[in-house]
Amino acid sequence: MARVPNVTFKTRVRDESIGGENPFRWQDVTTDDIFKGKKVVIVALPGAFTPTCSSTHLPGYEAKYAEFKAAGVDEIYCVSVNDAFVMFQWGKNLGVKNVKMLPDGNGDFTRGMNMLVKKNNLGFGDRSWRYSALVEDGEVKQLFAEAGKSDDFGDDPFEVSDADTMLNYLKK
Structure with a gap:
């Protein structure tokens, strides 16, 4: 299979040395920082605070984090075409402690994965198609992309990118 695209993510990280009400700073994170020498699961979804993403998709991976580690x-990284502030607040709202939230604000990673779709019909603009991927040392080993990838959101399928499908694949 292919390698993940070489991009730099614009993230926000807590820095206690800053102090005050907003102890965060910008930090660039590269695909090498995330994937080099590691076995990583990507959970990619259309948007923070959207119904399926918030009720089932991301929470499923968070709930089974220990099984993935085993x-x-x-x-596990959750990638969405949202900015760092939105991804942080969404993770906080859902109580995510283990899955790392990865903002792809410009859609560079998603575009490089050939998963960028236009959701103008919903007023969303460019978004990620729903998928999950197993990446080992930067190489995509398995991709579970939902059927019917298109620029029309339609039914927003959620059949194969769930936590159980990925876990079953890993346990083979």
Whole structure:
């Protein structure tokens, strides 16, 4: 399979040395920082605070984090075409403690994965198609992309990118 695209993510990280009401700073994170020498699961979804993403998709991976670790996964990253502030607040709202939230504000990573779709019909603009991927040392080993990828959101399928499908694959 292919390698993940080489991009830099614009993230916000807590820095206690800053102090005050907003102890965060910008930090660039590259695909090498995330994937080099690691076994990583990507959970990619259309948007923070959207119904399926918030009720089932991301919470499923968070709930089964220990099982993923037991299956040899180093990290799970949730990627969405949202900015760092939105991804942080969404993770906080859902109580996410284990899955790392990865903002792809410009859609560079999503575009490089050939998963960028236009959701102008909903007023969303460019978004990620729903998928999950197993990445080992930067190489995509398995991709579970939902059927019917298109620029029309339609039914927003959620059949194969769930946590159980990925766990079953890992346990083979």
